[in-house]
Amino acid sequence: MRLIENWFSERYSDNLQLSFRVKDQLMSVKTDYQRIDVFDTYDYGKLLAIDGTVQMCEYDEFVYHEMITLVPLHFTREQPKKALIIGGGDGGVAGQLNKAGVNDITNVEIDSQVVQVCERFFPGLTSIFRKPGVKLLIKDGIKYLRETREKFDIIMVDSTDPEGPAEGLFSKKFYEDARNKLNEGGVFVTQSGSPYYQPKAIKMAFEGLSSVFKHVRPYTAFIPTYPSGFWSFTIAYDSDVDEPETTPFSGKYFNNDILRGCFLLPQFVKDLIGVT
């Protein structure tokens, strides 16, 4: 990743970019899968970029990690016990799950170097991988899900966008495999991109999941260091679960209001995915 006068720029498109002023580039490595960079930024703390896109930074990682984890936990029929995370090599999702009382966690990350880099620069997040009950596997999550004999109460996809290595994580085949490996009453969740700048991601997730699951519900969060600041996630499940009114969890972003509000979508998003 080339730095111009100590600015790291993420190109959102040919015509838009967000730039962070950095004190230092802490690491840059090309792995078998992707390029990983870590920057020490001025206002956003340490920042992890993969293939030039911000994956996480200390300033606002709480929003993404709380929202991908705490929302789906309300839509399982029973209290979830056993979780599978695909991606998530930084440990952020596993940490939130654990804090929320889910202790049997399998985390399948395809790229060992994501974990190694995060162990070095984000040890507060990766320390979760040393907890009893948390199992880290370096494997292709798509293949793992197809082949495993285990079943889970919650399956979570914490991936990059549906270009490159993560494309298969947005396919109907993958969603079918996920459904087959969910315990009854379980829930699936995936990040599904920015409705403004990556309409393909939420559309692929919504349509693919709708062909497999009975209930499919996109939800949103304000994440300032992601493209457009408007991010989406999508949960899918088969059980008829009552809409929860209150949450036992509290976060810096997540609360009772957000549990309801995050599902309330702007009209252009409804139009994009074809719901009323």
Added chain:
Amino acid sequence: MRLIENWFSERYSDNLQLSFRVKDQLMSVKTDYQRIDVFDTYDYGKLLAIDGTVQMCEYDEFVYHEMITLVPLHFTREQPKKALIIGGGDGGVAGQLNKAGVNDITNVEIDSQVVQVCERFFPGLTSIFRKPGVKLLIKDGIKYLRETREKFDIIMVDSTDPEGPAEGLFSKKFYEDARNKLNEGGVFVTQSGSPYYQPKAIKMAFEGLSSVFKHVRPYTAFIPTYPSGFWSFTIAYDSDVDEPETTPFSGKYFNNDILRGCFLLPQFVKDLIGVT
């Protein structure tokens, strides 16, 4: 505004900037109040910047204009008839009001050149100023509000941020003047900045308005070309109005879901303004 290799960059802070690739700089003028620039961008249409900050672009102006206008219209005791807009020299707010059935509109803009520039480059928005019932005054809105003998059902502040010329629009004195010029059952609304990057704006608006009005309610929207993409507005009113459940208005962003969802705040925003 200096362009580097045909990119217009808005500095959000010393350490973060968003850059738009531009085909051409259409206009740059220093007025008595501020610098006004218009760029023809690649993906975002024509873009109006004031003092280097994006005020509006064709791509997403609908979000800001719908949200500042349509939300408060649900919190007047009677159907509002008479509106005052302070700022709003681009005509976007007046246009939304008119579309929503409010036909007696006074729009007080301090800088005649904002109007002139917008007449030239955004004629679809400024055409509203030629409609019967819509009165455009080139005046200081703070002074106008203090001195006018008219009263309004809705008073709207469509301003820049609380630095420079707009600072007085976030003062308790101004909010008192606004309350005095509201008809009974009327509503006040102001844009109140990004809770992530301009916490001062929403805090000033919330605290100032709370010392004057009985009900003060911040609400939010996803606006990708504004800093962080997370924008806030704040309404204030004295009447006890029932929370509306459905809206007669529809927009590209605004709908029944957003009418409820926009008031549901992330925890860090509640903590910032001190509400539970």
